[in-house]
Amino acid sequence: MDNFNDRTSPATLLASRRSGKAREMLAPGPDADQLQAILAAAARVPDHGKLAPWRFVVVENRAAFAQALLGIYLAGKPDAGRLEQEAITQFATQAPCLVVVIASPKPSHIPAWEQELSAGALCQNLCLAAHAHGFVANWLTGWAAYDEKVLALFGGAAPERIAGFIFIGAQGKPLEERPRPDLGAITAHWRGQAVNS
Numbered sequence: 001m002d003n004f005n006d007r008t009s010p011a012t013l014l015a016s017r018r019s020g021k022a023r024e025m026l027a028p029g030p031d032a033d034q035l036q037a038i039l040a041a042a043a044r045v046p047d048h049g050k051l052a053p054w055r056f057v058v059v060e061n062r063a064a065f066a067q068a069l070l071g072i073y074l075a076g077k078p079d080a081g082r083l084e085q086e087a088i089t090q091f092a093t094q095a096p097c098l099v100v101v102i103a104s105p106k107p108s109h110i111p112a113w114e115q116e117l118s119a120g121a122l123c124q125n126l127c128l129a130a131h132a133h134g135f136v137a138n139w140l141t142g143w144a145a146y147d148e149k150v151l152a153l154f155g156g157a158a159p160e161r162i163a164g165f166i167f168i169g170a171q172g173k174p175l176e177e178r179p180r181p182d183l184g185a186i187t188a189h190w191r192g193q194a195v196n197s
Contacts, residue, residue, distance in 0.1 A: 013132055018175045020136025022095045025169030029096025034133050038168070039099070041129035045121040049108055053115035054122045054163065057100040057154040065153070066092035072149045091142070095167035099126065102156050103163040112159075119163040130168045136175065138167045 030038055039056055047053070059065050066089045073088050074080055092098075103119035105112050123139050130137035144150045145162040156162070188195040 014128070017128055017131045018136075018177065019127070019138050020169070020171055020175055021173075022138040022140060022167035022169075023090065024172035025095035025136060025138070025167060026172045027096045027170060029169045030130070030133060030135060035097065035099075035168075038126065038129040038133055041132070042122055042126035045118055045125050047118050048114050049106075049110040051106040051108055051110060051115060051118075053103065053105045054119040055102045055104050057102060059098040059100060062093045062098065065098075068153055069144060069150065072147060072153075073143075075149075091140075091144070091165075095138070095169040097168040099166045099168065100154055101126065101163040101166060102151075102154060103161045104156075105159050116163075123164045123166060126166050130166075135168050136171045139164045140167065141165070 029035075035058065042056075043052075069092045070085060070088045074085070077084075101119060101123050103116055105115040108115075127137040127139055141162070141164055145164065148158065151157065151160060151162055154162075
């Protein structure tokens with residue numbers, strides 16, 4: 001896959017990033033060196049107070065993750081049908097690489113909201129870094145991101161939260177552009193008086 005030494009301009013790189021569907025991703029995913037570089041780039045986010053209020057968990061044993069995730073799901077919904085169970089397994093095992101981003105706020109005078117924003121920026125940087133290395137990424141949440149037992153699988157507990165499951169792999173199908181917001185509709189210019197929304 002490509003790396004940061006390619007000739008793509010930063011502006012083109014940013015403007016061309018699109019999410020790939022995790023279920024359509026193919027091998028190869030990033031190798032150990034590429035993943036290390038992707039994580040290092042992801043960590044270069046705004047971080048008021050230098051708290052690093054986030055952390056990564058690289059899920060290497062995807063089959064074990066699928067089994068644990070299914071167990072948690074069935075404990076809460078023992079009558080889940082076959083299709084539901086297959087969807088859980090597919091979620092856990094799709095795409096060659098899975099990085100879980102944990103928002104890990106620190107006791108500080110820095111507001112928790114700012115720390116959470118930094119964790120969100122980390123997820124976006126992770127997607128951008130994967131794109132810069134020639135991969136596609138998909139930032140997903142779903143029920144598992146809000147389940148305390150799933151968080152505990154990754155050594156987490158409140159006030160930590162799962163900010164996202166970031167799936168990374170090779171593009172399996174052509175990516176489709178989706179509608180983007182009209183910048184005129186979402187941009188205002190403040191000139192010393194109230195802005196009309």
